[in-house]
Amino acid sequence: xxxxxxxxxxxxxxxxxxxxxxxxxxxxxxxxxxxxxxxxxxxxxxxxxxxxxxxxxxxxxxxxxxxxxxxxxxxxxxxxxxxxxxxxxxxxxxxxxxxxxxxxxxxxxxxxxxxxxxxxxxxxxxxxxxxxxxxxxxxxxxxxxxxxxxxxxxxxxxxxxxxxxxxxxxxxxxxxxxxxxxxxxxxxxxxxxxxxxxxxxxxxxxxxxxxxxxxxxxxxxxxxxxxxxxxxxxxxxxxxxxxxxxxxxxxxxxxxxxxxxxxxxxxxxxxxxxxxxxxxxxxxxxxxxxxxxxxxxxxxxxxxxxxxxxxxxxxxxxxxxxxxxxxxxxxxxxxxxxxxxxxxxxxxxxxxxxxxxxxxxxxxxxxxxxxxxxxxxxxx
Amino acid sequence: xxxxxxxxxxxxxxxxxxxxxxxxxxxxxxxxxxxxxxxxxxxxxxxxxxxxxxxxxxxxxxxxxxxxxxxxxxxxxxxxxxxxxxxxxxxxxxxxxxxxxxxxxxxxxxxxxxxxxxxxxxxxxxxxxxxxxxxxxxxxxxxxxxxxxxxxxxxxxxxxxxxxxxxxxxxxxxxxxxxxxxxxxxxxxxxxxxxxxxxxxxxxxxxxxxxxxxxxxxxxxxxxxxxxxxxxxxxxxxxxxxxxxxxxxxxxxxxxxxxxxxxxxxxxxxxxxxxxxxxxxxxxxxxxxxxxxxxxxxxxxxxxxxxxxxxxxxxxxxxxxxxxxxxxxxxxxxxxxxxxxxxxxxxxxxxxxxxxxx
Numbered sequence: 001x002x003x004x005x006x007x008x009x010x011x012x013x014x015x016x017x018x019x020x021x022x023x024x025x026x027x028x029x030x031x032x033x034x035x036x037x038x039x040x041x042x043x044x045x046x047x048x049x050x051x052x053x054x055x056x057x058x059x060x061x062x063x064x065x066x067x068x069x070x071x072x073x074x075x076x077x078x079x080x081x082x083x084x085x086x087x088x089x090x091x092x093x094x095x096x097x098x099x100x101x102x103x104x105x106x107x108x109x110x111x112x113x114x115x116x117x118x119x120x121x122x123x124x125x126x127x128x129x130x131x132x133x134x135x136x137x138x139x140x141x142x143x144x145x146x147x148x149x150x151x152x153x154x155x156x157x158x159x160x161x162x163x164x165x166x167x168x169x170x171x172x173x174x175x176x177x178x179x180x181x182x183x184x185x186x187x188x189x190x191x192x193x194x195x196x197x198x199x200x201x202x203x204x205x206x207x208x209x210x211x212x213x214x215x216x217x218x219x220x221x222x223x224x225x226x227x228x229x230x231x232x233x234x235x236x237x238x239x240x241x242x243x244x245x246x247x248x249x250x251x252x253x254x255x256x257x258x259x260x261x262x263x264x265x266x267x268x269x270x271x272x273x274x275x276x277x278x279x280x281x282x283x284x285x286x287x288x289x290x291x292x293x294x295x296x297x298x299x300x301x302x303x304x305x306x307x308x309x310x311x312x313x314x315x316x317x318x319x320x321x322x323x324x325x326x327x328x329x330x331x332x333x334x335x336x337x338x339x340x341x342x343x344x345x346x347x348x349x350x351x352x353x354x355x356x357x358x359x360x361x362x363x364x365x366x367x368x369x370x371x372x373x374x375x376x377x378x379x380x
Numbered sequence: 381x382x383x384x385x386x387x388x389x390x391x392x393x394x395x396x397x398x399x400x401x402x403x404x405x406x407x408x409x410x411x412x413x414x415x416x417x418x419x420x421x422x423x424x425x426x427x428x429x430x431x432x433x434x435x436x437x438x439x440x441x442x443x444x445x446x447x448x449x450x451x452x453x454x455x456x457x458x459x460x461x462x463x464x465x466x467x468x469x470x471x472x473x474x475x476x477x478x479x480x481x482x483x484x485x486x487x488x489x490x491x492x493x494x495x496x497x498x499x500x501x502x503x504x505x506x507x508x509x510x511x512x513x514x515x516x517x518x519x520x521x522x523x524x525x526x527x528x529x530x531x532x533x534x535x536x537x538x539x540x541x542x543x544x545x546x547x548x549x550x551x552x553x554x555x556x557x558x559x560x561x562x563x564x565x566x567x568x569x570x571x572x573x574x575x576x577x578x579x580x581x582x583x584x585x586x587x588x589x590x591x592x593x594x595x596x597x598x599x600x601x602x603x604x605x606x607x608x609x610x611x612x613x614x615x616x617x618x619x620x621x622x623x624x625x626x627x628x629x630x631x632x633x634x635x636x637x638x639x640x641x642x643x644x645x646x647x648x649x650x651x652x653x654x655x656x657x658x659x660x661x662x663x664x665x666x667x668x669x670x671x672x673x674x675x676x677x678x679x680x681x682x683x684x685x686x687x688x689x690x691x692x693x694x695x696x697x698x699x700x701x702x703x704x705x706x707x708x709x710x711x712x713x714x715x716x717x718x719x720x721x722x723x724x725x726x727x728x729x730x731x732x733x734x735x736x737x738x
Binding site for chain 2: 022024030032046080116133134135136137138142143144198203204207209210213283339360361362363364365
């Protein structure tokens with residue numbers, strides 16, 4: 001029988017390894033995480049061995065909150081999740097409620113919704129472009145992106161009343177008709193942005209330094225993208241067809257002419273190109289719809305208090321970051337019994353470790369920039 | 381016409397005729413010290429203002445425009461704020477090294493000024509190994525950066541300092557080779573003779589291809605050496621928050637900041653001296669009316685103008701390009717710039733031997 005002290009200790013167990021890995025906390029407050037994301041990265045020199053995201057710094061239990069809000073009210077809480085595509089989040093929730101209540105949305109409202117969706121997507125991608133470039137170290141694109149984003153925000157402000165969290169949707173349509181200036185200003189924006197998007201390419205896409213920072217960085221194969229549950233431009237950069245607007249068309253998307261952008265390279269530059277091309281597609285969708293807004297009601301007649309029939313409902317929309325799913329369990333009351341959001345950022349973040357391993361710290365920043373993380377969307 | 385040369389010379393003569401040589405020299409030391417320190421303060425104010433205005437111009441903004449006319453006193457206000465701020469020293473830091481590092485960086489930036497020729501006849505120390513002195517002293521500044529990064533006891537700072545070390549040591553080589561091109565053509569290390577050799581035309585005009593190559597390499601290398609974007613890996617704000625000066629605050633931070641701008645001025649002044657003729661005015665041919673008009677412009681204006689032109693180019697880099705990654709940075713130096721500059725040296729030696737340059 002051994003005494004306690006005689007037990008042979010395994011080296012390195014239970015004692016901190018003095019000459020071990022270098023562990024760095026990136027975040028919770030760090031310029032490149034765009035929010036309060038906490039990454040614990042293990043380094044070997046400059047090379048990354050492991051990335052461990054720690055979540056929960058701004059968890060606000062939105063899903064639980066929604067359980068105590070009526071079917072009209074809970075929609076607007078989702079604006080605060082992915083605040084850059086708040087309108088699209090609201091859209092997903094409205095679709096789910098409408099599916100349960102079997103409300104037919106009037107054609108005018110459908111077109112306005114899609115228009116607003118695409119404008120939101122453009123604004124979100126513009127911010128991504130600027131902020132992404134800033135992460136790579138180019139500060140000027142940020143201001144150029146904001147110039148165009150400001151125009152969209154002004155359009156939103158005029159029609160919806162707010163600039164960021166629009167809260168413009170109601171089950172059965174939109175809250176109010178568009179502002180009389182809406183069409184004129186969208187036309188102005190289209191004409192302006194058509195020239196400026198080429199400027200974006202000139203400033204950044206063709207830059208050798210930028211391409212070197214992006215190409216062959218953060219490789220994600222098609223299989224990995226699917227198994228990690230990536231959606232949106234992150235997955236489409238790896239060649240996965242996952243555009244909800246094409247796969248499960250909602251509203252008027254089935255009648256529109258637009259392409260689903262996919263790239264097969266699977267690196268950061270592919271993700272970058274997907275978003276850049278998506279901007280042009282969104283622009284073309286806006287162009288197709290802006291002169292063809294049908295006349296009529298903007299809201300279907302609904303009861304003042306919505307009671308979803310007992311059952312489970314799921315609907316999905318394509319936000320600027322990927323698939324946003326809303327899953328409602330209703331017991332027949334005025335509030336949801338259980339609600340679950342499938343947010344794109346959370347799944348995309350899960351692939352970060354896989355993509356960043358073996359890269360440098362600079363690569364990690366580039367990968368995060370090209371996933372386009374919005375932290376409230378991840379933490380909810 | 382009262383020129384800076386006459387003023388400097390008359391002060392020098394008056395001092396030596398009035399006092400004993402030892403006292404005259406000590407007084408000259410004091411005068412030079414005061415001049416350099418005020419030049420530093422002035423450079424800080426002017427260059428930071430310029431940077432902010434240039435960046436604003438490129439970024440569709442107005443830049444500072446509240447404090448004073450067109451925001452001229454904004455930098456002063458910022459300096460005041462930094463001065464009254466608490467200069468913290470972190471608990472785990474090596475207190476002595478931490479506090480001495482900004483001064484080392486600063487002092488080295490000042491020492492490099494010694495052999496610079498600011499105008500015709502206005503030079504502090506016309507040492508016979510002038511340009512070698514500049515090259516060797518400027519490479520010491522990495523010690524201050526390493527000190528700051530190591531003493532901060534912060535992993536971000538350490539990474540930034542290590543990056544900076546690797547970067548400055550590598551880029552020193554191609555900067556040295558670029559300087560060597562001019563030394564080969566001039567046949568002298570003395571700054572005054574380098575400037576005088578350009579009286580009949582700047583080296584950028586009469587040196588053919590090798591000098592252009594050297595000029596481009598020099599600009600790239602000094603941008604890297606001064607830790608400016610796109611080579612600002614030592615303080616890459618999106619990766620390492622602030623790199624080697626993460627833990628610094630108040631005036632100690634301001635010293636790093638000031639030293640960066642002073643270094644930019646120094647390297648651009650050297651670039652102007654080597655390639656753009658220092659204080660020599662622009663001349664075409666001999667004895668034309670154009671040359672006479674150019675001669676009327678004071679030599680100090682020529683020197684400052686050329687220097688600020690180069691500074692503008694470096695600022696232009698910063699606000700246009702994304703940042704390189706550390707391995708790409710070293711690749712660029714060791715795989716491209718260094719072989720090119722080595723070949724360039726051979727080429728320029730051939731040209732100098734055969735006398736093919738103008």
